[in-house]
Amino acid sequence: MRHIRLPACWTVLSAAGLALLVALSLAACGGSSASSPSSGSKRAVAALAGKQVFETAGCAGCHTLAAAGASGSIGPDLDKVKPTLAIVERQVTHGGGVMPSFAGKLSKTEIAAVAKFVSTATH
Numbered sequence: 277m278r279h280i281r282l283p284a285c286w287t288v289l290s291a292a293g294l295a296l297l298v299a300l301s302l303a304a305c306g307g308s309s310a311s312s313p314s315s316g317s318k319r320a321v322a323a324l325a326g327k328q329v330f331e332t333a334g335c336a337g338c339h340t341l342a343a344a345g346a347s348g349s350i351g352p353d354l355d356k357v358k359p360t361l362a363i364v365e366r367q368v369t370h371g372g373g374v375m376p377s378f379a380g381k382l383s384k385t386e387i388a389a390v391a392k393f394v395s396t397a398t399h
């Protein structure tokens with residue numbers, strides 16, 4: 277009896293170990309080049325979402341931003357303006373000049389993500 281039970285337990289243990297290894301290596305891949313793995317991968321995810329917002333909300337049509345491959349020229353060149361997170365958030369929420377407010381189109385989370393993306397991409 278013991279001879280049958282032992283290998284069965286071993287199989288379960290090593291399967292669990294393998295799953296853990298796979299999960300760990302997947303997490304490591306998501307972290308990209310950031311130095312601290314946990315906060316780094318969260319930052320990468322936020323930046324990715326922010327880039328998507330930038331591309332899909334129409335920012336790229338009016339603004340130049342190298343990090344998003346955008347070359348719009350209706351609004352200021354964000355690579356030159358280098359707006360802070362607070363400035364992007366305020367501008368996107370309220371609009372200003374020719375730029376429309378995005379408060380009704382984007383959620384607070386999306387605005388925060390795009391603000392983080394633009395401010396980190398230009399600093």
Ligand code: HEC
Binds near residue numbers: 330350352390
């Ligand atoms: C219809 C064109 C248009 C769109 C779309 C647009 N912008 Fe703008 N944006 C402008 C213009 C024009 C200004 C300058 C406003 C002014 O004169 O005060 C501006 C200003 C800004 C500023 C302030 C720059 C500064 O002077 O500090 C930021 C930041 C900004 N836009 C980010 C964004 C983001 C992010 C998006 C997408 C969510 C976006 N814009 C979409 C036209 C646009």
